[in-house]
Amino acid sequence: MTxxxxxxxxxxxxxxxxxxxxxxxxxxxxxTMWRELRAHAESLQASDxxxxxxxxxxxxxxxxxxxxxxxxxxxxxxxxxxFHEEIVAPALWALLALDRPLVAQxxxxxxxxxxxxxxxxxxxxxxxxxxxxxxxxxxxxPMAPAEIEIxxxxxxxxxxxxxxxxxxxxxxxxxxxxxLLTRVVPDAEVAAEALASARQIARLSPQAMRLNxxxxxxxxxxxxxxxxxxxxxxxAYAPSDEHREGLAAFNEKRPAVFR
Numbered sequence: 023m024t025x026x027x028x029x030x031x032x033x034x035x036x037x038x039x040x041x042x043x044x045x046x047x048x049x050x051x052x053x054t055m056w057r058e059l060r061a062h063a064e065s066l067q068a069s070d071x072x073x074x075x076x077x078x079x080x081x082x083x084x085x086x087x088x089x090x091x092x093x094x095x096x097x098x099x100x101x102x103x104x105f106h107e108e109i110v111a112p113a114l115w116a117l118l119a120l121d122r123p124l125v126a127q128x129x130x131x132x133x134x135x136x137x138x139x140x141x142x143x144x145x146x147x148x149x150x151x152x153x154x155x156x157x158x159x160x161x162x163x164p165m166a167p168a169e170i171e172i173x174x175x176x177x178x179x180x181x182x183x184x185x186x187x188x189x190x191x192x193x194x195x196x197x198x199x200x201x202l203l204t205r206v207v208p209d210a211e212v213a214a215e216a217l218a219s220a221r222q223i224a225r226l227s228p229q230a231m232r233l234n235x236x237x238x239x240x241x242x243x244x245x246x247x248x249x250x251x252x253x254x255x256x257x258a259y260a261p262s263d264e265h266r267e268g269l270a271a272f273n274e275k276r277p278a279v280f281r
Contacts, residue, residue, distance in 0.1 A: 027058035036072030036224040048085030049078040056113045063116035072224040077127040084136025106166035117142035121232040123223045127216035128152050141176040147216045148194050149209035155191035227280045229264040
């Protein structure tokens with residue numbers, strides 16, 4: 023059966039779902055699925071979603087790339103570069119560029135490309151039985167540079183060296199201790215916990231979410247402090263309705279309503 027990536031529009035709470043499905047292959051992504059992932063991520067930027075749950079279908083997150091299609095492009099430098107630089111990396115960058123918070127609902131395997139997708143999410147909620155790694159050295163090839171950069175932002179250089187150079191696969195508790203995960207819950211509770219997290223986000227100010235994500239992208243992993251000229255545009259939200267509503271609600275001792 024062929025794989026696909028499905029985007030379900032935002033529900034009444036403002037929560038959209040991005041579902042990766044490849045029956046019989048633990049949701050391994052083929053080239054078409056990477057392209058679909060990019061297209062859906064780009065469309066979410068203009069949507070009315072307040073939060074997005076990223077999930078796999080059938081009790082697994084994503085078990086990597088679809089290895090069966092690899093011989094078609096992996097053995098020539100130009101076609102291999104095209105796959106990583108023009109198909110995979112743009113899909114991951116589209117996720118990173120989203121101003122909507124992304125909650126990864128991680129069941130089972132989160133391996134290779136699945137780990138890369140999870141590292142593009144803001145929160146990673148995993149089941150006790152989930153596992154994490156990039157054991158591609160066993161297949162005779164390294165991780166692409168752009169993908170290393172993305173994963174290293176989350177797991178750090180020390181852990182990434184362990185994953186790549188030892189081909190280690192971490193269990194959920196190990197991944198939590200190393201800072202890869204936000205929370206670990208029993209397997210049967212992953213979906214409910216991810217939904218609760220997304221609903222909590224959706225109740226908050228969408229404007230604050232957008233500005234927080236933009237600032238996190240802009241200033242993360244810098245060697246030098248930022249200059250005021252770079253930070254100044256951040257404060258343009260000052261006269262906004264959401265800003266006024268949030269403070270007024272606090273002072274009036276009532277829940278804020280962000281429309």
